[in-house]
């Protein structure tokens with residue numbers, strides 16, 4: 001018998017059932033979604049078929065799969081799911097049923113034995129389906145599931161971050177809308193040109209627009225445009241000596257007494273958000289900037305606290321060198337798909 005000939009329209013189920021009766025064949029019925037067939041399905045259907053002479057599989061239509069499993073399902077259409085089930089040797093007949101429950105189809109199919117997978121119990125069967133089975137005098141058999149086999153597992157394996165989000169990240173760098181993100185690079189050489197007051201104000205405003213835990217905004221900014229001051233601060237920063245040659249510098253501090261729950265970690269996170277905003281804003285204005293590490297280096301923190309005579313609760317977090325770029329590093333992505341985890345580690 002061709003697998004297509006095994007597929008029966010819902011309206012033809014009573015006639016099919018009569019034929020089974022005249023042929024004196026014991027009918028086993030099960031129902032399910034069968035979206036992405038796997039070994040668990042095959043094992044379960046083979047075991048079900050062994051319980052009688054002809055196994056009828058009632059397959060959920062597409063609308064009921066969407067209602068049950070969500071808008072991304074089914075992956076395979078009802079016709080194709082029915083065809084795949086029908087192609088199994090152990091399956092005698094397949095019918096797609098419509099609506100959320102299979103009660104009508106079960107009444108028409110009048111199973112001698114009704115089989116369900118092991119995530120169900122007789123008590124958890126749908127009440128309408130259970131009533132239909134009782135009316136037909138069907139025996140009910142729950143079969144164990146094959147562990148580790150599920151359509152959801154297969155979908156999660158296919159939907160890796162690599163396949164979903166790409167392996168290179170090159171698409172994002174080419175997207176004009178994201179140009180300020182990828183174009184922001186650390187600039188360490190500057191033209192001998194002052195940064196104007198309005199640009200400094202814009203940078204500070206951008207910095208203070210950053211998110212802050214519990215909106216406590218604990219960041220404080222020391223603006224340096226005096227060459228003597230820039231030089232002195234550069235002295236404390238072994239990796240930031242070029243600050244001395246920048247027309248503008250900032251020391252970003254945080255007030256621990258204003259940080260969320262008085263926590264240093266929140267203080268650093270809030271200040272870092274400000275710094276990143278400021279760096280991107282500088283790039284958008286055509287300026288160049290470089291983040292210069294201070295905290296948690298104890299020497300640098302102590303030197304800056306001492307130099308600026310900072311109050312007890314004020315902690316220097318970072319410095320920033322700023323100016324008109326003498327050299328502009330090219331935009332780039334650091335995207336690494338191996339650092340992305342989907343729904344799990």
Ligand SMILES: Cc1cc2nc3c(=O)[nH]c(=O)nc-3n(C[C@H](O)[C@H](O)[C@H](O)COP(=O)(O)O)c2cc1C
Nearest residue numbers: 184185186187188237239240290291292293294329
């Ligand atoms: C917390 C922190 C501290 C940094 N400290 C320094 C520093 O002391 N000197 C420096 O030249 N760059 C410093 N940088 C800049 C990094 O070296 C730079 O961001 C990194 O090499 C990536 O290059 P990019 O900014 O051009 O993308 C620091 C960056 C961060 C986030």
